[in-house]
Amino acid sequence: MLNLPNLNTDILLLITSLIAIVALALYLWQIRKSQKLLEEVEASSLEKIKERSFALLRKAYLKAQDILGKAELESVKVAATSRFTSKKLEEKYQAEIASVVSNMEASFKSEVDKAQKTFASYLEELKQKSGKAQIDSEGLLQQRINQLFDRFETNLAEFLTQTEQKTTSSIELELKAARNLIDTYKQSQLKLIDENIIAMLEKTLSLVLVKKLTLRDQVDLVYEALEKAKVEKFIV
Amino acid sequence: MEKKLLEQILENTFTKSDLERRLRLLKQYLVKSLFRQVQAGKVTPELLNINSDIASDLEWLKSLPDTFFGHFNRQNLHELLNEMEKLAQNLATIVINLPIEFTEKEIFDIGSKARNIFKNNWLIDIKIDPSLIAGCSLVWDGVIKDYSLRAKIESEKQAILESFKWKK
Numbered sequence: 001m002l003n004l005p006n007l008n009t010d011i012l013l014l015i016t017s018l019i020a021i022v023a024l025a026l027y028l029w030q031i032r033k034s035q036k037l038l039e040e041v042e043a044s045s046l047e048k049i050k051e052r053s054f055a056l057l058r059k060a061y062l063k064a065q066d067i068l069g070k071a072e073l074e075s076v077k078v079a080a081t082s083r084f085t086s087k088k089l090e091e092k093y094q095a096e097i098a099s100v101v102s103n104m105e106a107s108f109k110s111e112v113d114k115a116q117k118t119f120a121s122y123l124e125e126l127k128q129k130s131g132k133a134q135i136d137s138e139g140l141l142q143q144r145i146n147q148l149f150d151r152f153e154t155n156l157a158e159f160l161t162q163t164e165q166k167t168t169s170s171i172e173l174e175l176k177a178a179r180n181l182i183d184t185y186k187q188s189q190l191k192l193i194d195e196n197i198i199a200m201l202e203k204t205l206s207l208v209l210v211k212k213l214t215l216r217d218q219v220d221l222v223y224e225a226l227e228k229a230k231v232e233k234f235i236v
Numbered sequence: 237m238e239k240k241l242l243e244q245i246l247e248n249t250f251t252k253s254d255l256e257r258r259l260r261l262l263k264q265y266l267v268k269s270l271f272r273q274v275q276a277g278k279v280t281p282e283l284l285n286i287n288s289d290i291a292s293d294l295e296w297l298k299s300l301p302d303t304f305f306g307h308f309n310r311q312n313l314h315e316l317l318n319e320m321e322k323l324a325q326n327l328a329t330i331v332i333n334l335p336i337e338f339t340e341k342e343i344f345d346i347g348s349k350a351r352n353i354f355k356n357n358w359l360i361d362i363k364i365d366p367s368l369i370a371g372c373s374l375v376w377d378g379v380i381k382d383y384s385l386r387a388k389i390e391s392e393k394q395a396i397l398e399s400f401k402w403k404k
Contacts (some may be wrong), residue, residue, distance in 0.1 A: 198396070210336065219342050222371070229383070
């Protein structure tokens with residue numbers, strides 16, 4: 001709660017006190033002055049002075065009383081006014097606060113309702129989205145699984161085809177190599193047989209001709225060779 | 237002169253081994269005849285106790301005329317013979333590979349025939365190679381040429397083998 005009325009009252013009291021003090025100070029100053037006057041003019045007319053001083057004192061007293069009374073009145077007035085004002089302010093403030101509170105309550109409530117509604121709608125939306133996402137992801141997953149299986153099938157078929165081709169080609173290569181080996185062996189064996197035939201023929205001829213050919217025949221053959229060498233210009 | 241003397245020797249000498257042998261024999265004979273006490277009458281190899289494993293060598297020695305021996309004396313004997321040996325070493329030689337061993341006569345005939353054909357005092361060198369079967373192979377200047385039956389069979393090998401195969 002605000003202390004505004006109290007503050008005004010204090011200020012007023014303070015002012016009033018100050019005025020009283022000032023008045024008192026004036027009073028005392030006046031008294032001092034009068035005393036001085038008295039002292040200065042002591043010799044002359046003390047009674048006059050005294051009367052004057054008493055008159056002054058009285059005037060001052062009256063004045064002070066007047067001032068005090070006015071000050072009191074003013075202070076009362078001010079106090080009353082301040083009390084009234086503070087009361088009014090208080091009431092106004094309380095009314096304001098009550099209205100503000102009620103407004104705030106109302107707006108808070110409406111905001112809360114709004115937020116609740118928004119949240120509810122958000123939850124609903126979220127629920128719908130998650131449901132949709134779940135459906136979509138299930139569909140996607142199914143699609144991916146199908147794709148995977150398709151790819152697996154294709155790869156497997158390719159692999160099997162390739163393996164089959166490789167196996168076939170390697171078998172064919174092996175067969176070809178085996179055939180080549182057999183052919184080579186056959187050729188080498190045939191060559192060996194041919195050489196053996198020739199060797200046998202040479203051996204037979206060497207055994208037979210040694211007995212059949214005379215020395216003269218052999219010499220004739222040498223003559224023939226020498227003639228050929230001359231004709232062929234092998235020996236020049 | 238050495239050349240002429242050598243040519244005289246080569247008239248009846250055809251093979252390299254014969255020539256070497258005959259030159260050795262000649263040297264033996266000449267050394268003994270020139271450096272022993274000279275006797276009257278013809279000096280013969282038998283008198284000088286020279287024997288040769290090959291009878292034809294002695295015959296050849298005896299067949300040489302006196303004029304041949306007249307070229308030799310004590311002073312020039314070794315020089316002449318050395319020169320003749322050098323000339324003999326430089327003579328071209330036809331190497332004849334034969335399938336069997338021939339007698340002296342056949343070798344003489346072959347040598348004589350070669351001289352007739354080639355018109356040169358080349359020598360022949362006989363070697364034996366039984367694998368030739370018949371005929372011979374000749375080696376001249378490091379190159380061999382095969383004229384034997386073996387070479388003929390080798391060259392006609394395919395035809396021979398074809399003739400052996402069964403005809404379908």
